[in-house]
Amino acid sequence: MTTSPTSDAVLGPRGLARLADAALALAGSDEVEVVVSRSAQAVTRFAHSQIHQNVWTEQVEVRVRVVLPGGRSGVAAVTTDDPARVAAAAAAARAIAAVAPEDPDFPGLAPAAPVGTVPVDEATVGASPADRAGAVAALVAQVPSGYEAAGAYETGAAELGVFTTAGQSATALLSRAALTTVVTGATSSGYAEAGGRAVADVDPAAVGRRAAHKARLGADPVEVDPGTWAVVLEPAATATLVQFLSYLGFGGRAWLEGRAFTSGRLGEAALDPALTIVDDATAPGTVGYPFDAEGTPAQRVELVRDGVLRGVVHDRATGARAGTGSTGHGLPAPNTFGPVAANPLVAPGDGGSVQDLVDGCERGLLVTRFHYTNVVQPLETVLTGMTRDGTFLVEDGRVVGAVRNLRFTQSVLAALARVEAVSAETGYASELFFGGARCPALRLPAFAFTSTTTFG
């Protein structure tokens, strides 16, 4: 690991600034924000235990926000590394701002502020197609006869620079590696994933073994009746609930507009005291940037402490309205959604391993992960979704067999109001509609399943 970019492939702080200067130079008396992002992304997908899609892309996007007196603003974005086209985008943004209505609440652009650094891994930045193919081969080698692996291995580097006429100049380089797989047999499937800021965070053979073990354990699932069950949620399943909780309640705009479950409820003991949730883009085990798309340093924000709703995240607009300032969670302008707590972390507990949680379950379901979850009631945090890739019946502290997938329809707040155990081990898991979250496993006494499907 190193803390400075070293690859020839990256633009680096100077290259990012050079593009930004093409827009900042046209500023005159206007306020200008330039967000330069460069990505070099490679994804190797496999199915039926062979590589079937394999892509490499690079692009530079420059996004210019021009703000005229009265808070009138416009945004233009262009994918280019040509300063002349950046200048043209700045002119286009200014033309939009010229006809935009005034915004008396415009909080101004980010001022100069120091930003942190995140570790960068050279081997990940420079990972080759052969490296990824080798990793896939190592994973596939763990798949037993009669089973097949599918999945994706992504490696790459991303750079972000945010520059404002108010004085901010923040740049960062991220490296990222992520491997997910589903191993499928005749009657079952099993899932595993690994990821981090470095390819060394990914052990392909271990990922393959875990998924293959799940798939074998899940063979010949039986149908169980829907209803209220005790559950052990593995980290990936916990992550889905927490990501949706974040989406529905921990953003400052939704909170201010009264459409979040947190609106008017900060300080309330809404969850079990065993739960503490923070958002921290730079904590070990996450893959976030040390500043947001407005250039504000990303703060660690306590969302839930010991079950009490403590806070929400802000960008510059909502931070100004709330009187607290930005917490560094802004999305690129124009942002119609508001700030997002995109890197939620649930604090580990003292419950030991996932197996320890199972040991303490008299009768319930062990859920590997959820699938295609969506919101039914936003204020009540009612979600619906399916289990997939490994759902098991637990009796007297033992997994006694696999069950077919079930649909849950459940208020997350209600489910997390009573937690029997929080594991000490955590996992970083991605979610279909969001990014990743680092979470422990949870044992809950009651979780509502409303129907079943035909397979495990």
Add this chain to the structure above:
Amino acid sequence: MEELAALALDEAAGLADYADVRAVTEETESVSVQDQRLDGVERATTRGIGIRVLAGGSWGFAATARLERAAVLEAAHRAHAVALASAQVQRRPVRLTPVPVARGATYSTPLRVDPFTVPLDEKLALLFAATAAAGAVDGLSFARGSTDAWRTTKRFLSSEGADVAQTVVQVAGGVECVAIADGQLQTRSFPNSFRGYCGTGGWEDVLALDLAGRAPGYAEECVALLTAPDLPAQTGTLVLDGNQLALQVHESVGHATELDRVLGYEAAYAGTSFLEPGDRGRLRYGSPLVNLTLDSTTPKALGTYGWDDEGVPAGRHVLVADGVLQGFLTSRETAAELDDGTVSNGTMRADSWAAIPLIRMTNIHLEPGEGSLEELLEDTGDGVFLSTNRSWSIDDKRVNFAFGCEVAYEIRAGKLGRRYRNPTYQGRTTAFWGSCDAVAGPQAWQVYGTPNCGKGQPGQVARVAHGAAPARFRDVVMGHR
């Protein structure tokens, strides 16, 4: 850029067994307001070249936005290197079904008013008038308005000699009303949820919506939902509005009939399908009233184009006839895997120059039956009518689904009666379609755009559409919460 595309093709074709190149420029504009405040205006342009090659029996792809000779040549060599790496983990080589070579083909979306030529202040005036009209309704928390425009200019070249130039223009516009009180958040959207109307065409299609004229009625209903009762849990007769049926078709037919899912290629992400290749001509998907088609030529539909991203022409194809599965959405590669003479029906699309083409839905329609909505309700007698999608979820083989809608009405003695809030329903795909015993006719049939269809890794977003008329289903589980 077209010279660079030709250069890329020459280079890639010299390295690989097959190569194709897309040079794409996409312009987008998005305008959003909330009440009388501008929420955001963005104009974006992205352009670049994507190179796909088949070498050693495996695919490789590389794309670059650096539009210079050296970068394009480097991308061609990267694509080749990626393909050779793919071949290290290969069980069987890729084969492609033949396709008539489209030489010098062109397509442009028919339209009257280019949405990119309409001044921004006109668009803002339209949206502010609509949100003001909605906001005049007592009890409404806020109203949002939006317009979108997309123009994709694409040149496709292949080592087989294909040369296709297309320009597709798409527009969107709508209003969303939101009411919040007493722990309830209710939404009513006009003319549909998720950015409103979405179609191929020009600004005239947005103007025809009459957003300001229609918004107050939706605002009033939104406020009324705050105090309406929840739809009671029940199993009974359900009539779905066309806009909800569009999502039902999308999730339980469109994705399920994508041949890459059927063959297991999306297993690790959004999942596969309950269908098997041998189900064609045998599997009963629905009742004999259920007829489903793929039609990438439907005028004004959001998923309409001239050729797909493998140079296969747009067309109309039967998926389900009289309730029996007849076909899939196919590509050249997946059709070849069937090894039975099936060819591509032209559904391969990439969402940008930087992405590979995948099987995508284009326009998938539930064909109309007979009669008006009023006649359908009258014939129904008692039941429940649901409109406008709010929530969607389906398992990873497209069997168990659950949907939520913005509003429900009881059907009593053949007429719409009491209004209910928070309606939901769930079921299993073939049982649900099998319970369909009425589909309204052409006079009630509309096409609904879906601008947010996600698929693939890295994730791609496709703009697709579904035509549907209201239809009736029996013994449906409703009101789960």
